[in-house]
Amino acid sequence: MKTILTLERMDKYGKRLEKQTQSSRSFLKNFIDELYLLHANIGGPIGSGTAYPNGFNVDLAHTDRMRLDGENLSVAAPGGGIGFNGRLGGQSWRSEIPGELIGIVLGSGSIAVTPLDKRLNQIYGNGTRAPDVAPSIIDSYNPQYTSLLTLNANAGQPNVVVANASGFTAGEGVHISDSLHDEWHNILYISGNILVLDVNLSQNYLVANVAQVYNGDNDGSSANGNNWLGQGFVPSTTHRITSVSIKIYRNGTPGDLTVRIRGSDPYPSYPSRNSINDLTSGTIPQASIPVGASNAAYVSCSLPPVDLYAGRKYFIVINCTGSEVIWRRKTNSPLYMKAFTGEPDYWGRRSTWDCVSHSSSDAGVSWNYSGVQIFMFTESGQSLGEFRIGGMEVAPLVVANPNASFSVRRLFANNCGSSLIVSEVGLHTIDGTDVIRNPHLASRDVLSPVITVNDSELLAVTFTPQITV
Amino acid sequence: MEAVLKGGARVELTGDARIITPGEIKTLLEPGEFGCMLDWEVKDPKTNLVTAKNSKKSESFVRQFIEMLYLLMTQRGTNYGYLAGIRDIYGRPRIGLAMSRTFECVAAAGDITKGIVIGTGTDVASINDYRLQTIVPSGTGSGQVQYSAVIFGSPAYDSTTSQFTITRNFANASGGLIIATEIGLYTLLLRTDHGNSDIDYLAMTIRDVIPGGISIPDGQTLTVNYRPQAVI
Numbered sequence: 214m215k216t217i218l219t220l221e222r223m224d225k226y227g228k229r230l231e232k233q234t235q236s237s238r239s240f241l242k243n244f245i246d247e248l249y250l251l252h253a254n255i256g257g258p259i260g261s262g263t264a265y266p267n268g269f270n271v272d273l274a275h276t277d278r279m280r281l282d283g284e285n286l287s288v289a290a291p292g293g294g295i296g297f298n299g300r301l302g303g304q305s306w307r308s309e310i311p312g313e314l315i316g317i318v319l320g321s322g323s324i325a326v327t328p329l330d331k332r333l334n335q336i337y338g339n340g341t342r343a344p345d346v347a348p349s350i351i352d353s354y355n356p357q358y359t360s361l362l363t364l365n366a367n368a369g370q371p372n373v374v375v376a377n378a379s380g381f382t383a384g385e386g387v388h389i390s391d392s393l394h395d396e397w398h399n400i401l402y403i404s405g406n407i408l409v410l411d412v413n414l415s416q417n418y419l420v421a422n423v424a425q426v427y428n429g430d431n432d433g434s435s436a437n438g439n440n441w442l443g444q445g446f447v448p449s450t451t452h453r454i455t456s457v458s459i460k461i462y463r464n465g466t467p468g469d470l471t472v473r474i475r476g477s478d479p480y481p482s483y484p485s486r487n488s489i490n491d492l493t494s495g496t497i498p499q500a501s502i503p504v505g506a507s508n509a510a511y512v513s514c515s516l517p518p519v520d521l522y523a524g525r526k527y528f529i530v531i532n533c534t535g536s537e538v539i540w541r542r543k544t545n546s547p548l549y550m551k552a553f554t555g556e557p558d559y560w561g562r563r564s565t566w567d568c569v570s571h572s573s574s575d576a577g578v579s580w581n582y583s584g585v586q587i588f589m590f591t592e593s594g595q596s597l598g599e600f601r602i603g604g605m606e607v608a609p610l611v612v613a614n615p616n617a618s619f620s621v622r623r624l625f626a627n628n629c630g631s632s633l634i635v636s637e638v639g640l641h642t643i644d645g646t647d648v649i650r651n652p653h654l655a656s657r658d659v660l661s662p663v664i665t666v667n668d669s670e671l672l673a674v675t676f677t678p679q680i681t682v
Numbered sequence: 683m684e685a686v687l688k689g690g691a692r693v694e695l696t697g698d699a700r701i702i703t704p705g706e707i708k709t710l711l712e713p714g715e716f717g718c719m720l721d722w723e724v725k726d727p728k729t730n731l732v733t734a735k736n737s738k739k740s741e742s743f744v745r746q747f748i749e750m751l752y753l754l755m756t757q758r759g760t761n762y763g764y765l766a767g768i769r770d771i772y773g774r775p776r777i778g779l780a781m782s783r784t785f786e787c788v789a790a791a792g793d794i795t796k797g798i799v800i801g802t803g804t805d806v807a808s809i810n811d812y813r814l815q816t817i818v819p820s821g822t823g824s825g826q827v828q829y830s831a832v833i834f835g836s837p838a839y840d841s842t843t844s845q846f847t848i849t850r851n852f853a854n855a856s857g858g859l860i861i862a863t864e865i866g867l868y869t870l871l872l873r874t875d876h877g878n879s880d881i882d883y884l885a886m887t888i889r890d891v892i893p894g895g896i897s898i899p900d901g902q903t904l905t906v907n908y909r910p911q912a913v914i
Contacts, residue, residue: 214716214743238714240912242844246837248910249846251754251785252869253834283780289757326914328839607756610749614809617745619752642755678716678751680743682807 216240216656218638219675220664227671237658237676239326244655247286247644250278268644270651271314271332272476272525273490277646284643284650288621290315293339293602296524310643311524313339314652316605317623317674320637321597323659330657333639336520338451340599343629348455351521352446353591355460355511356543359427362391363406366418371401371410373418373426378406386431386543389414391422395507397431430460430541430589433506434572437467441532441577442540444588445477445568447525452594453518454493457529460541460589462509463502468534470497472514473577474521475528489578492527493519502538509541511591521594526568529590530577542570542588598633600625600672618679625672636663638674707843710739711913717743719845720865720890721907724898727853733902740890740908742807747887750871753780768885769812771795771868776883779872785887786870787848789832792820795884796870797832798850798906800862804891811889814866818852827860827898828853835909845911852904861895867908 216237222230246265249255255265268278293313322334358380366373366389373389381387383402387410388395394416401411408426418424436442457472473494495516503510521527531540570583603624610619627633640656656676666672711717718740724733749768752758757780768778778784789797794817803815820829835847848867854860871885888908898904 214748215712215714216716236714239914240716240844241914242837242839242912244716245839245844245846245910245912248785249834249837251783252787252846252848252910254783254786254788280782282782283754283784284757285782286751286754287757287780288755328842328844328912328914607758610752612745612748612809617748617809619748619756621755678748680745680748680809682742682744682809682811 214678214680217677217679218658219677220635220638220660221673222664222666223671223673225669225671230670231664233660233662233664235658235660237656239657241330241655241657242328243331243653244642246278247642247655250280251285255280268653269331269490270476270644270653271641272522272527272651273331273492274476274651275489276649276651278644279646281643281645281650286655287643288316288605288640289607290605292604310650310652311339311522312604313602314522314525315641315643316621317676318639318641319600319625319635319672319674320639321634322637326657326659330654332520332654333637333657335453335597335637336451336522337597337633338523338599339602340450341601341628342450342596342599343631344598345452345595348593348595350591350593351450351452351454352448354446354587355429355589355591357427357429359425362418362420362424362426365420366414366424368414368417371413373408373410373414375406375408375426378403378408381408381428385428387426387428388431389418389424389426390507391418391424393422394418399431400428430509430543432544432586433509433539433541434570434588435537435539436470436531436533437536437538438532438534439574439576441530441573442588443475443528443530443571443573443580444590445526445528445571446590446592447568448521448523448527450596451523451599452521452596454516454521454592454594455518456513456515456593458511458513458591458593459529459531460509460511461502461538462506463499463504463538465536467499467502467536467538469499470502470531470533470538472497472516473530474516474519475530477526477528492521493517506539509539511589518594528571529588529592532577540588542586544586598629598631600633601628615682616679618677620675620677622673622675625666625674627666627668627670627672630668632665632667634663634665635672636660640676707838707840707845707911708737709843709911709913711843711911713842713913716912717910718888719907719909719911721909722896723905724896724902725905726902728901733899734896740888742811742889742891744807744811744886744889745809746812746871746885749778750784750869750885750887753778754784768871770871770883770885771813773812776871781872783870783873787832787867789829791831792829794820794829796868798848798908799866799868800827800852800904800906801864801866802861803864807889807891811886813886814864814889818860818862822855824856824858825860826856827904828855843911843913845909848908848910850906852898852906854898854900854902854904857900859900860898862898862904863892863895865890865892865906
């Protein structure tokens with residue numbers, strides 16, 4: 214079977230401007246794995262059997278694979294931004310795969326293809342966002358309202374008088390500090406500009422010592438050699454992550470801190486299925502980590518850039534070799550990141566169990582979620598630009614001895630205001646287990662020459678598998 | 683299951699089929715091609731003497747293969763809708779549905795309706811072929827071979843090629859020479875629920891005609907590998 218890959222660049226009225234045809238070079242081991250599952254009747258179907266191990270989806274999450282209800286090898290998908298129910302049989306469980314991650318996908322990478330490729334080198338997301346000229350914060354959880362004390366706050370009583378209490382919320386944690394002391398408590402209630410704490414202060418805080426109070430993190434968790442910490446997040450836009458910033462401090466000499474980005478199954482009740490594979494990682498030197506709780510601060514870690522896909526769940530994971538680094542977190546009513554500013558995440562959710570804090574006591578192999586507690590972080594990156602990605606289209610089978618073929622096609626509209634260079638094309642198919650569906654890369658081609666799609670133009674991409682006896 | 687040949691020689695029928703080229707991927711496929719390699723070997727189990735051996739590119743995916751791939755890729759037929767007119771191995775047009783067992787070719791010893799099958803037909807392959815021209819029955823009678831169970835080799839890869847392996851043994855205890863001139867792969871098209879029992883519709887996805895044929899002397903065993911491969 215040979216597969217023809219056709220790319221047609223058109224103006225906004227559909228008039229063809231350029232046509233490029235080449236043989237698709239690159240069905241990958243993922244494709245062979247899928248055919249093996251089907252031919253050899255491995256695992257499943259749903260609810261029974263043994264899954265085929267060591268499958269990795271496009272997020273490099275470790276997800277075993279098995280025969281599904283007929284979705285294996287499927288490239289049928291709705292357009293971009295539309296939630297795709299990975300279980301097509303009308304079941305209630307959802308995988309929440311964005312439509313743009315099933316079927317034909319485009320990218321701008323140029324790294325040569327290998328049989329083990331799991332993802333495009335650089336993928337274009339769905340939307341109209343222009344390429345970012347510099348990294349910006351994509352996702353974050355760093356609620357923080359700071360106010361100075363206007364009166365000295367004395368030990369043995371619960372009242373803290375601040376300059377402005379409008380940013381504080383009853384029930385949430387606050388951090389009271391001056392140049393000599395600090396402590397964390399919860400706000401019992403607020404009366405005017407008086408924060409009434411749930412317990413009495415243990416220290417005196419003097420206005421003269423720049424006493425202040427802020428809410429946000431009210432607790433922390435310890436990372437060391439075996440105790441790893443993780444925080445989930447769901448990007449609202451497809452982008453290349455370039456750095457994360459986390460609020461930490463250290464006690465003693467824990468050594469350098471390793472910061473990793475890992476993919477995960479998006480199914481919220483299965484944190485144990487978190488990936489054990491790093492998408493990217495970086496290091497925060499011990500010397501850059503502030504010492505002591507009162508000096509806890511956001512520390513940035515640069516990362517080798519890697520694509521994160523909108524609507525998928527990822528984890529920031531940290532560990533160090535010694536003891537200990539404390540990652541500050543919020544334990545009181547910590548609404549999921551963007552909900553804090555009123556902005557829903559990719560799926561419109563304002564609170565989710567997907568993105569609570571996690572911990573591992575076996576060096577990141579298995580994970581448990583913490584309950585509704587969230588580690589403090591920001592995540593920064595750059596969009597490569599976006600296409601409006603249409604639904605997958607199917608052309609009928611054509612059989613005429615000695616040939617038989619069919620075609621699948623997808624339209625990509627560039628409305629981002631800038632030209633986008635397409636240099637790789639992939640085909641994502643569905644794979645997964647009895648509880649989860651995930652996109653897998655079945656085919657990847659690097660284009661030669663590349664195609665430049667100008668603003669307001671369309672690109673139609675067609676795969677035509679053909680057999681000949 | 684074991685069978686005793688005439689003269690006392692034993693032929694293993696299950697679990698002994700082996701992959702001819704373990705750990706080493708050989709391909710004749712072109713870059714960018716998805717296809718199958720077809721290997722065969724004839725061996726005397728008493729002496730382990732190999733009397734014939736070959737490896738070639740399987741040339742003949744037939745239309746049922748692309749129809750079933752089309753079903754899966756496009757999700758036609760899951761719950762609603764279907765692709766009608768896919769011929770089963772008896773030539774009857776069947777409805778195709780994307781399902782969990784599409785392409786399945788697990789077969790027990792003696793089953794000639796699924797898995798790798800051999801025949802004695804010589805007609806040139808056509809895209810419209812839906813069965814072997816003349817299948818060799820399973821058994822020890824004249825003109826029969828004993829089909830082993832189908833076994834599978836897990837996916838493997840090297841720098842350019844990914845593959846898995848489907849293997850079956852054909853033991854000749856018929857008392858005479860058998861010449862296999864065609865080889866095919868029968869897979870499950872659809873398992874459908876008819877009252878209290880399931881009915882399997884089976885479809886041929888590959889048919890290869892072997893010019894000159896493969897001679898299987900009495901007492902010897904033919905091992906056939908189909909190795910689906912993707913070459914970048």
